[in-house]
Each structure stands twice: as structure tokens, then as C-alpha cells.
Amino acid sequence: MPAHLHTPLILQPPADAVSRFPDVVKLAHDLSLDYVHRRVVMEQALRAMGGALWRTLGADEALAAARQAAGTRILPLILDSADPAIQSLPWECLHHPEHGFLGKHLGFSLTRRLSPESSATADLPKGPLKVLLFTALPDDLDQEKERLDVESEQANVLEALDPLIHRGLVELTTPDDGRFEHFRQLLREQEFHLVFLSGHGKFNADPLLGETGAWFLFEGADGRGDPVEGKELAQAFSGTAVQAVVLSACQSGKSASADLGSSLAVRLLHVGLPHVVGMRESILDVAGIHFAHALCEALGRQERLDVALQAARSAIAESPTLTGPRKDVSGATEQSWGQWCLPLLYSRDPAQALIDWQFQPVPPQMPLERYHEIAGMSLPAAFIGRRRELRELGQLVCGDRPGQCLLTGAGGQGKTSLAGRLAQRLEARGWLVRAYTARRESSWGDFVNELLFCLQKPLSEQIDKALLRCRTEADKARLIARALLQQTSGKLALVFDNLETLQDPKTREITDKAVAAWLDACKPGSDPAPVVLVTSRWAIPGWEGDRRVQRPLGAPLYGDFLRFHQQLGGAPWGAERLRRLYVALGGNFKGLEFFHALNQVAGDDEAFLRQLEQSRKELQLYMAVEKLVGYLQPAERELLNRLRAYLAPTFADGVRIVAQDLAEPERLLRRLVGLSLVEVEIEPALHLPRYRLSPVVADWLREHEPEPTSEIEQRAARYQHWVFDNLLDTLEQALIAHEALRQSGLDEDAARFALNPIVPYFDRIGLYHTLLKEWLPALRESQNQELRADALNRSGKTCFHVGQYDEAKPFLEESLAIQRAIGDRAGEGATLNNLSQIYDARGDYDTARRYLEESLAIRRAIGDRAGSCATLFNIGHIFLENNDENQAIACWLGVYRIAKEIGNAQALAALENLAKSLGGSGLEDWERLSQQMESGE
Secondary structure, three states, X not given: OOOOEOOOEEEOOOOOHHHHOHHHHHHHHHHHHHHHOOOOOOHHXXXXXXXXXXXXXXXXXXXXXXXXXXXXXXXXXXXXXXXXXXXXXXXXHOEEOOOEEOOOOOOEEEEEEOOOOOOOOOOOOEXXXXXXXXXXXXXXOOOOOOOOXXXXXXXXXXXXXXXXXXXXXXXXXXXXXXXXXXXXXXXXXXXXXXXXXXXXXXXXXOHHHOOOEEEEEEEOOOOOEEEEEHXXXXXXXXXXXXXXXXXXXXXOOOOEOOEHHHOHHHHHHXXXXXXXXEEOOOOOHHHHHHHHHHHHHHHHOOOOHHHHHHHHHHHHHOOOOOOHHHXXXXXXXXXXXXXXXXXXXXEOOOOOOOOEOOOOOOOOOOOOOOEEEEOOEEEEOOOXXXXXXXXXXXXXXXXXXXXXXXXXXXXXXXXXXXXHHHHHHHHHOOOEEEEXXXXXXXXXXXXXXXXXXXXXXXXXXXXXXXXXXXXXXXHHHHHHHHHHHHHOOOOEEEEEEOXXXXXXXXXXXXXXXXXXXXXXXXXXOOOOOOEEEEEEOOOOOOOOEOOEEEEEOOOOOHHHHHHHHHHOOOOOOOHHHHHHHHHHOOOOHHHHHHHHHOOOOOOOHHHHHHHXXXXXXXXXXXXXXXHHHHHOOHHHHHHHHHHHXXXXXXXXXXXXXXXXXXXXXXXXXXXXXXXXXXXXXXXXXXXXXXXXXXXXXXXXXXXXXXXXXXXXXXXXXXXXHHHHHHOOOOHHHHHHXXXXXXXXXXXXXXXXXXXXXXXXXXXXXXXHHHHHHHHHHHXXXXXXXXXXXXXXXXXXXXXXXXXXXXXXXXXXXXXXXXXXXXXXXXXXXXXXXXXXXXXXXXXXXXXXXXXXXXXXXXXXXXOOHHHHHHHHHHHHHHHHHOOOHHHHHHHHHHHHHHHHHHOOHHHHHHHHHXXXXXXXXXXXXXXXXXXXXXXXX
């Protein structure tokens, strides 16, 4: 049921707010930089920002009266101002002394309004709610900095809307074409009420940095980014039934302080849209995913958009750390908590609903025809997913010099559907497309006769006569292909489907001489050649060459798997079950069909697991796993089983590492890949292939083969560690290496690796809650006393960062006792330094100084100059707290000299910030003082 709301309270900032409150502008600027540089934004910073904003309003009495009048109802708050400088401030952070953050408090809703425009109220469209989920992900975005996880966001929208789709309350459209031209076509030809526009946004208000304005980055025809300016984007919505647009792009809600119209969101509002949601700054993937899921769930309860947005902000701020298979040890959830205030809503009238919900919902029916034929091939009526492959292979077959492609992969991965989709596109462009499917019921003679039937007179008569003179199948193939190319002006496409049924399992050569002859005759060369699309579970030897590529297909994306589930009319089983199903079946579409063919289950966990196990067995049979493994030579089978040691994809070197004594590991790997027992993916940063077992193959091996030896597992784990040290020093690879070390029984190595580099990384970016919950408890149980002491020290330091002084002290004291017992002088010096900070925070400066002096003595004795910098820096602060500025300056000068000599960047940065906080300009102040001291001034 939708929530009950009170009459809104209008909040109008004073016209001179920006000039009267320069501290607010400074806080807003600093906060914006934190988001730009991807720093962890703490609640204290948001509270300071929000409190300063609240004080500019002078609305304490008005809010108190409105809150009392509202009672238990939600009180809508509308921030009303047409001043660009005022609208550029982060009002979603608004913090009230009693009620806290008003932008995420579920007793309020917070909306922006440019002016109290009066407009004629149009009749609302009738339900169901028609949603367009349009995503754009160009290929040329920076893989690490700019690439949004739009697939995950799409999957979360699908999950949230799944039960509503099954009840007939929502109709969802998810196109696979990210071009602006296609977006405009959809809006012209179909009716939508809610549009999610997900991708990358760009904003520039500085003329010195180039053209000013706001853009959304669509996909160009070549897959590269196609920036569309806000005005042009807004025009696409003219004359549509769209009631609200959710811009998931970063900076889509940001405007220049001098030009409110520069905001992408405001541009859309000006075209007449009732509601527009934008993002004030760049939003992290995890925050965007939580936001999309919560927003859709609330809209499904028929909430107003402002109420749904409030719930979505709250979901980001309070998103729990996941457990079980989706457990978050990366800190991504904690890092997103400070991003709850980034979504903003511009609304002409927050009370205006998206649709008229008074309608009789009709649950979607299973399509009578799930398949249709094109050129002799049976294809799904609706193609799902593979948008990257479609774009890349579309460029191959539709380019100036069309190429040919062999699609390989396990059964059920969608090879035939992808080839058919490409063929459909060619046919729509006027190409002649014909297909042969290598099944028992298919006749090769019928395929050739159909090609001949396509020839027109007099060419057909000439070919009939010429065929009589052909001696071989290759001669016939060349003759017919040339004739068709001549007739179609080169627009000929041939599809050869399911060729694994014609291949020798041992050599993978095509055994049907006629088909082999046609593939050879159509090979690109000096003469024009047709587009040839081949699908097979197995690679074909010698296929790749000039304008010929082989494209292995891995598992479909989770979002595509969800869309196929909804197309099949499956029951709304819930997010966790759907994800479990995806993992167990490796995302395989055919496996999902098997699952749907069994009795539908919704509430019985045991029945769900039985059904899952049965469908997994059927999928193994369909993929012919046992049969394929039976074709392998002993060395090939052994390598396949050893690859189970890798819990994540590995490079070719990693395969060689576990191959050990097996001869010719490269040849063995090619054989396994060629039979689609091993999947291939391209690592985006290094552009190198990585290899992995599909879950279905791994499950079969687990049931029929012995476990890899511990030596093999440890070799694999150490290789993943090596990859982090030498190839990919990313957090993702660090987590892979740590888990591999732990699973292989190398517990001490895993703990050492966690303590450096993983824990220091989390500490550096401020993910303290992740450390305290997910990492440090297990590390404190290490049997290695040195590692245990380090973990205890870091636990105390982390507790100190979050203000848990009582918890920090015993951790540090226990660490100190162990370090003294084992003679770890460096650790002892660090822990004494950290202990001093607790007494400093409590105002016990004498005890703090005593600990620091003891720490400094140890660090000087062992030659730890970097550690001495940290301790001297803290001693300086103790002197300053005791109003002894001269002694404080002397300590900090000592830090400056050491840090400058050894190049300690961290200490120098701290000194620069300190100089500025004391009214100076930076490091030059310390240099000047140092020279004065040396000269005796």
C-alpha cells in the first residue's frame, strides 16, 4: 500500500544565501572534490555540510509546526529556488538537529523545484506501468575509472520488478541497442511512463576546459562513445507519455552555479517532463545498484516518486554488508554508504503519480510461438543479450570488407541465436541469407537446391549447364557461390549451424566432404566471398585467417539470464534463488529451459534444490560432458581436472603452472578449449585470454574425478599471488589471490597477504567497518605470533579511527605484549605510537607523551626513520595541546628534515596540510623555518 502524505512544506533559501554563508560554499566545494577523487565520504562530513545548509534556511519553527501537523504521515519537503548558485548546493545532505538527515529520513521526502509553475493537469495514463530500461556502454570508456556496471544495475532493476511483471503491474522493455537513434525510435513508436537512462554522463562548467554543458554518452554505430548534448536529448521526449526519467549517469544532476540550465536533469525538466531524477556527482556502481533496486521496489508498491526516491537514498545509506555467496569483502558496500545524498529529484509537482493505478492487471502469457524460422533456422522469437558480441561481430560482417565468423561454446550458450540475430540484421539490409542446420532431419541436398532456386534466369540456366562440368564438390560450391554473389552484388550470407555433429571428436575436422568443400570454397581471398557464420560446440582446425575469426562464447550475463527467465514465464522465486540458479547452471539458457520444464516451485527450499539438481544433470547430458571427457587422452583429462584448482579465471601461464609434468600443455589447452570444456574470456586491462572451467563441467569432474592434489592447489594459489605482484595489482586480483591461498591451506601466507597489501589499502581509503567485520577478526586468530600481533595492532588502530577507544586499547595492549615477548622492536614502536593516540583523544597528554617518547626511542634505535617521522609528528601535537608552540614547531621541523631526506611523501603531505591549517601556505614554510634554524636566526 502507498504511504500517506501531508501537505508539503516549502523551503525557500534566502536570495543572498551564497554571499551570506561563504562557509557553506566552501564545504560544498570540498565535498564535491571528495566525490570526484573517489574518497570515502564519512557521515561526519555530511553532517557538517547538512547542518550548515539547514542553518541558512532559518526554518526551525516552520518544520516543527509542519511535523506536528503531519502526525504519522510523511511530510514532503520542497526546496524551492530558481537561483542557479543555490541549486548547485548539495541540499540532499540537509541535516536537522532533531530529525537528522532529512533527505533519507523515512518520515520525510525531499524534492527540488525551480519555481511554483502552474500547469494544466493532464489525465494520467492507465496502467500497467510501462518501463524502458535503456543502457549505453561504449567500448572506449576507461575500464577502471569510467566504466559503469550497467549490467549489474540492469539485473537489479529486473530483480526488483520481477514479481510486478508476473502480476501484470509492470511491462518492461530492455533494448540491446545503445544508440541515440534507436532511443529516439523507441520513444516515437512505443508508449513508456518511466525511463531509466543508464550510462555515463559528462558535465563541464569551465570554458577553459572546453565546451560547457552536459552530455549523455550513447553508443555510436562503431561502438565508441557518441555524446548527445542535453538539449538534443530533451527534444527526444517531446510529445511522449513519459512521466519520469531516472538518469543513472554520473553528474547528470549537476549544474553550474551561474547557469542552472546547464544540468542534464534540468534540461529534461524544461521540455515538460513532470519528474526527473539525476545524480549530483559521480556515483559508485554499488550505490547505483542499491539505488535502482530500492527505487523500483518502492514504485512497485505504488509509492509516489518522491517517497520512492527517499527510500532509495535510505537503501544506499543503510545497505547491509551481504553474507553467503554474495558476501562483500571488497568494502564496496561501505564505500557507497556516503553516496546516499547524490540522487536528486526535480519535480513540477511531487504529488503527481506516474500512472493511474486503478486498472485490472493482466499477468503476461507465455507466447504461443517461442521460436520462429529464418532462412531455415529455428530462432527464439525474442533475442536476448550478447550486445557486445552483436556489436563487434556486426562490424565484422557489415564492414567494407565483410568477414566470416565461427561461434564456439558449450551447448545452450546461445550460439545459434546469435548467428541468427546477425543473419536477421543482414536480411533486413537486403542481403540474401540462407542457412543449413546439421541435424538428422536436415538435408544437405535441399540446402543446395534452395540456393540454386534463388538464381534468376538467365543466370540460373548458365549455372545448371556449368554444374554438369564440375568434377568436385568444391568446384560446385565455388560456381554457385560466385553466381549468387554476382546476382546479389556481393550481398550473400550463409549460415552453417550445429557443425559439431559433422566433426570428428578426436581431430575436430569436418567429416562431411560436401560441407567441408563449401567452407573451403567460401574462404575469403582475392575474389569476393560471402559472409559465412558457423556455429559449433567445437573449434574447427585451420579456421582463423584473413577476415576469418573464431569467437568463443562464455556464460551469458546475469541480467540476460533474468530476462530469459521472465520470457519463459517463470514464477517469481526471489533474488537469492535466481542468483543461485544462475551460478549453478553457469548462466546457461538451455539449463534454465530444463528448470522451467519441471514443476514450478516458489516456497519449498527442498523442492527448489531437487529441481535445480535435476536440471543440472539434464544440462550435463545436453552438453555431453561425459561423452566429451571420454574423448580425451589421459594427459588432456588430467589437465582438465587440475584446472579445478583455480577458483577464478587464469592466464595461459597459470595453466602451465598446474600442468607440471604434462607434455605440451599449450596443445592440451587448445584441445580442451576446442571442445568447449574450457571457456575463454579476454581480460580487459591486459587484453590477454584467461581460461576457466564452466560450473557445469566442474560439477561433473567433482563427481567423477579425484580432487587435485594439495600441491597443485597451492601452485595455483601462488600463481594468483604472482599475478597480483607482477601483472594486475587490482583489489579484485588481491581478493582472488587471498581466497586461493586460504582455500589451498596456505593459511599463514593468506594472513600475511591480507595484512599487506589488503588491510593497508582498506585503511588508507577509510573502509574501517569492512576491516572490523570481514577481515581483522580472522587475522587475530593467526597461529603465527608476529602476524597475530600485527592484526591486533591494526584492530586497535581501526577502532580508534571510528571512535571506539574502549575497544581499541585492549587490542593494542595485547599486541604490545606479544611484540615484546617475541622481540619485535619495529612492531613495538608502532604500537606504542598508536596507544598514545587513545590517551591524546581522551585529553591525557602526559600519558600520551610518555608512550610517544618510548616509541621514538625504539624507532631511533632500530633506524626506523619513517616511523620516527610519525611519532615526532604526534609529539608536536601534544606540545601544541599544552600551548608549547615552540617545542611543537621544533618537532615538526625535525619531521620535515627527515621526510625531505628520505622522500617520505606521506609525512610531507601531512606537513603541508598542517602548515595551511596554521595559516601558512605549505611546505615552503617549513623550508624557510629550517633554513632560519640552520643559520641561527
